[in-house]
Amino acid sequence: MNCLLCNRVIRSAWPLSFLLLPQKYQMVPTCEQCLSTFQKIEAAKSCPVCGRIQSSTNLCHDCQKWQVKSNYVFHNQALYTYNAAMKQYMHDYKFQGDYRLRHVFCQQFEMFIKAQKPSDFVVPLPIDEQTWQTRGFNQVIGLIGDLAVTNLLVMHRKKDEKRQSQKKRQDRLRTINHFQIAENWQPKVKNKKILLVDDVYTTGRTLRHAAETLYTAGAGLVECITLCR
Amino acid sequence: MEESEFYGRLVIKPRYWKRDSKKMRTLETFQQTQSRVCCQRCQTWFSKDTVALPRGEYYCPGCIQLGRVSTLDKFVTINEPNDFKTLPTYLTWQGQLTASQVRCSSEVQASFDVGRDHLLWAVTGAGKTEMLFPGINDALQKGKRVCLASPRVDVCLELFPRLKAAFQEVEIALLHGHQEQPYRYTQLTIATTHQLLRFYHAFDILIIDEVDAFPYAQNKKLLFATQQAKKKTGSCLFLTATPGDDLLKKVRQKQLQVSYLPRRFHGHPLPEIKPVLVLNWYQKLGKKQLPTSVKKLLTECQQAKRQFLIFVPHIRHLPLVLTAVNCLFPHLNVKTVYSADEQRLEKVQQMREQQLDGLITTTILERGVTFPGIDVCVLGADDATFSSAALVQIAGRVGRNPKRPTGNVVFVCAGISRSVKKAMQQIRFVNRKAKEELYELSTV
Ligand SMILES: [Zn+2]
Numbered sequence: 001m002n003c004l005l006c007n008r009v010i011r012s013a014w015p016l017s018f019l020l021l022p023q024k025y026q027m028v029p030t031c032e033q034c035l036s037t038f039q040k041i042e043a044a045k046s047c048p049v050c051g052r053i054q055s056s057t058n059l060c061h062d063c064q065k066w067q068v069k070s071n072y073v074f075h076n077q078a079l080y081t082y083n084a085a086m087k088q089y090m091h092d093y094k095f096q097g098d099y100r101l102r103h104v105f106c107q108q109f110e111m112f113i114k115a116q117k118p119s120d121f122v123v124p125l126p127i128d129e130q131t132w133q134t135r136g137f138n139q140v141i142g143l144i145g146d147l148a149v150t151n152l153l154v155m156h157r158k159k160d161e162k163r164q165s166q167k168k169r170q171d172r173l174r175t176i177n178h179f180q181i182a183e184n185w186q187p188k189v190k191n192k193k194i195l196l197v198d199d200v201y202t203t204g205r206t207l208r209h210a211a212e213t214l215y216t217a218g219a220g221l222v223e224c225i226t227l228c229r
Numbered sequence: 230m231e232e233s234e235f236y237g238r239l240v241i242k243p244r245y246w247k248r249d250s251k252k253m254r255t256l257e258t259f260q261q262t263q264s265r266v267c268c269q270r271c272q273t274w275f276s277k278d279t280v281a282l283p284r285g286e287y288y289c290p291g292c293i294q295l296g297r298v299s300t301l302d303k304f305v306t307i308n309e310p311n312d313f314k315t316l317p318t319y320l321t322w323q324g325q326l327t328a329s330q331v332r333c334s335s336e337v338q339a340s341f342d343v344g345r346d347h348l349l350w351a352v353t354g355a356g357k358t359e360m361l362f363p364g365i366n367d368a369l370q371k372g373k374r375v376c377l378a379s380p381r382v383d384v385c386l387e388l389f390p391r392l393k394a395a396f397q398e399v400e401i402a403l404l405h406g407h408q409e410q411p412y413r414y415t416q417l418t419i420a421t422t423h424q425l426l427r428f429y430h431a432f433d434i435l436i437i438d439e440v441d442a443f444p445y446a447q448n449k450k451l452l453f454a455t456q457q458a459k460k461k462t463g464s465c466l467f468l469t470a471t472p473g474d475d476l477l478k479k480v481r482q483k484q485l486q487v488s489y490l491p492r493r494f495h496g497h498p499l500p501e502i503k504p505v506l507v508l509n510w511y512q513k514l515g516k517k518q519l520p521t522s523v524k525k526l527l528t529e530c531q532q533a534k535r536q537f538l539i540f541v542p543h544i545r546h547l548p549l550v551l552t553a554v555n556c557l558f559p560h561l562n563v564k565t566v567y568s569a570d571e572q573r574l575e576k577v578q579q580m581r582e583q584q585l586d587g588l589i590t591t592t593i594l595e596r597g598v599t600f601p602g603i604d605v606c607v608l609g610a611d612d613a614t615f616s617s618a619a620l621v622q623i624a625g626r627v628g629r630n631p632k633r634p635t636g637n638v639v640f641v642c643a644g645i646s647r648s649v650k651k652a653m654q655q656i657r658f659v660n661r662k663a664k665e666e667l668y669e670l671s672t673v
């Protein structure tokens with residue numbers, strides 16, 4: 001088998017315990033060398049609110065600013081840092097649209113989500129219809145693997161609006177909330193515990209918008225998980 | 230987007246895209262069977278389950294670097310109209326061609342005129358680029374669209390200023406993967422062979438330089454790209470110093486016209502390969518030692534202030550050789566360079582500007598790049614990574630300067646492999662061919 005990222009043949013010595021895992025976990029799509037370019041985040045060395053890597057467990061600079069503005073419980077945890085290797089990965093996966101690359105992280109990400117405290121719904125952030133017509137996939141659902149999810153949220157965006165990633169950070173923070181509760185789900189959200197899943201936490205604006213929509217609909221607790229921060 | 234940007238091109242059109250012109254033709258992006266899909270840009274087949282998108286669509290990972298093609302898209306193209314203002318002459322180059330260059334040049338031009346394919350077997354340093362000038366000029370005068378393509382971006386980068394200087398009256402587009410300038414419709418184009426995948430029956434004349442070079446040789450995708458990029462009535466000129474068996478077979482079967490340019494522009498024969506048998510060169514490196522023949526070569530280079538290239542089979546050899554050279558020759562300024570090296574272009578430039586005494590490298594510098602008056606050494610020439618074509622190219626780096634038309638080509642190997650033997654034979658063959666030609670020209 002060839003590495004999905006560098007295309008070199010993967011040669012690795014399987015530890016015995018490996019063979020006891022279910023079949024799908026035995027497939028390794030990425031070589032050790034490529035995997036080592038990504039940096040994992042330890043919970044003990046990250047911001048307790050957004051999951052950013054740092055030396056202390058105090059609130060990070062960004063989160064202190066958010067705290068002034070928001071009046072609801074918000075918490076995010078991330079698996080990896082958004083370093084150069086991860087930026088390149090996101091470029092190839094999301095913007096270039098190489099859907100096969102979901103396999104690089106989907107097993108790990110699935111296990112990471114499963115390891116969280118149980119929730120009533122696992123909700124991937126949605127993409128709008130125009131993105132479905134061009135990218136053809138929701139990058140978050142791709143990364144989740146086989147985990148059961150609930151598409152509680154939908155996203156509507158006017159056609160001529162610029163894409164998030166093309167805007168400057170300052171603009172991003174000002175954008176309006178495009179998330180809505182999907183049809184017929186409104187009454188089922190009340191007092192529920194929801195785990196939101198996204199690919200990247202950049203400014204926190206997107207996830208907070210989604211969380212605000214859910215809290216307005218009566219959700220009891222919203223927590224977030226991202227692949228990287 | 231300008232309408233001219235669609236001339237002879239395959240442009241990806243998203244489904245929601247409404248703009249249309251009468252001239253535009255829409256083409257399917259995929260051919261599908263029960264279980265497989267085939268991308269119509271790069272002609273690669275994939276099984277549906279590996280390239281499926283969640284809503285029953287498919288995409289092609291094979292040519293994704295050029296922008297993803299999926300079943301969500303269509304291609305649009307406008308037939309190449311050859312919409313150029315032709316000039317009485319385009320050539321501003323003032324140089325003179327040698328007698329054998331003139332002969333080859335007119336043979337090539339004859340093939341261009343009737344739209345047939347042609348092979349030009351020119352030794353390294355024969356001045357094949359200059360030889361192309363009359364043919365390109367003639368084609369441009371006739372309003373034809375011309376493309377010069379190479380599998381290697383460094384070759385394209387080197388060709389661009391030379392063609393710009395030779396054809397000052399015409400705009401030239403340079404296309405490669407790192408190009409930041411947007412595409413423009415031009416009569417003359419220089420492109421990497423990968424970029425040909427974006428064209429659709431555009432070129433009347435398509436010249437492929439270094440056909441035997443990786444990644445072009447044996448790459449079906451790029452062979453297909455060549456056919457699709459040229460017009461059905463167009464002609465293809467293959468340039469090489471080391472034709473592979475496929476091309477030679479076509480020549481033997483008279484499917485392909487051939488011209489030989491066996492002499493270097495300065496008229497001297499190619500330096501012959503000097504094989505040196507050393508069984509344990511690799512172990513020596515571990516002890517910061519070099520084979521005697523290499524030490525002798527570097528001592529000579531140091532005394533004569535001559536630059537050199539040392540080729541090794543693998544990237545992992547580079548630091549070992551560098552350490553050994555630094556240890557034994559502390560006064561030499563030497564660097565290593567390999568294909569994925571981020572500073573590759575800078576280091577090659579430093580070498581060109583004589584800031585370095587030598588480079589230690591993998592095969593990447595084998596073609597296109599010329600440093601006049603250098604010596605060359607290959608460690609492990611019998612390693613499987615060196616094809617005979619690569620070895621001929623490496624040997625061809627030497628003796629490019631008319632002031633020093635000779636030079637040392639030392640191949641250190643544990644045994645004479647087939648590739649080494651074939652490379653030595655090819656060099657002797659063209660040197661013999663050159664002598665014959667000299668005799669013919671003198672008796673005409
Ligand atoms: Zn890899």
Ligand SMILES: [Zn+2]
Binds near residue numbers: 048059060063
């Ligand atoms: Zn934080």
Ligand SMILES: [Zn+2]
Binds near residue numbers: 268270273289290
């Ligand atoms: Zn393709």
